[in-house]
Amino acid sequence: MSLKRIIVTGGSGKAGRAMVRDLVERKYDVLNLDLTPPAERLCPFLKVDLTKLGEVFEALQGFDGIIHMAAIPAPGLFTEEVTFRTNMESTFNVFEAATSLGLKRIVWASSETTLGLPFEKEQPSYAPIDESHPLYPQSSYALSKVLSEEMARQFNRRTGIPIVGLRFSNIMEPHDYAAFPSYWKDSALRKWNLWGYVDARDVAQGCRLALERPLDGAPVFILAAADTVMDRPSRQLMAEQYRQVPMRNGIGEFETLLSIGRARASLGYAPRFSWRTELK
DSSP, X not given: OOOOEEEEETTTSHHHHHHHHHHHHTTOEEEEEEXXXXXXXXXXXXXXXXXXXXXXXXXXXXXXXXXXXXXXXXXXXXXXXXXXXXHHHHHHHHHXXXXXXXXXXXXXXXXXXXXXXXXXXXXXXXXXXXXXXXXXXXXXXXXXXXXXXXXXXXXXXXXXXXXXXXXXXXXXXXXXXXXXXXXXXXXXXXXXGXXXXXXXXXXXXXXXXXXXXXXXXXXXXXXXXSBOSSSSOHXXXXXXXXXXXXBOTTOOTTBOSBOOHHHHHHHOOOOOXXXXXXXX
């Protein structure tokens, strides 16, 4: 399947910038749809309000695929109602326009928060957490992602177009790694997502692979770094903060507790970046 003309929504944001760069470097024809112009213009930019269906239809015409990253990116930035309405409406409009116009592939940003973060009302059922873990949305942001995963399945059943959801861990750029040593004395500080993170450049890799690999249906994949943000072993972290949570066998010393096994197997995802080599 040849997909060369690609839309990136939210291409001016943290992950979007890395994604646009990755695609442009590989000779894709990219258009950035965002409300905010990019700080560095790597490809054409079009200001689009994704909550306006007509604008989305107009912008997507003539493209092969779309990576949908634009959203209110976390809980607590707006009211619960605004977050839910904005994220659901924009994702519906992207799915509706992309499938109606016959785009060949949709890749979109789900979230690790679907899994129960920050694990206050429900502890993890087991660790490392994988895609089979129960979903326990704790905010309207997380709920919008859970419902969007179901919406992706419905659009796929109706149209047959693959719609790939990526449950990103906490996205970091290289300058963000300077904060990591401040977490090391107290494992409680980052227990809210099992000490996970993912480099924006690996987010870009994962999205590109989700565009390129032969996939059917509406699968979801956890995308995280290969390790944790902490300087001590993963089993020790779990013993400190989640003593009652069953641990699965075979986990490496500093291995991520947000399993990327399915992304490795199905997408060929291989995270390249870690604070252990990037932090000077």
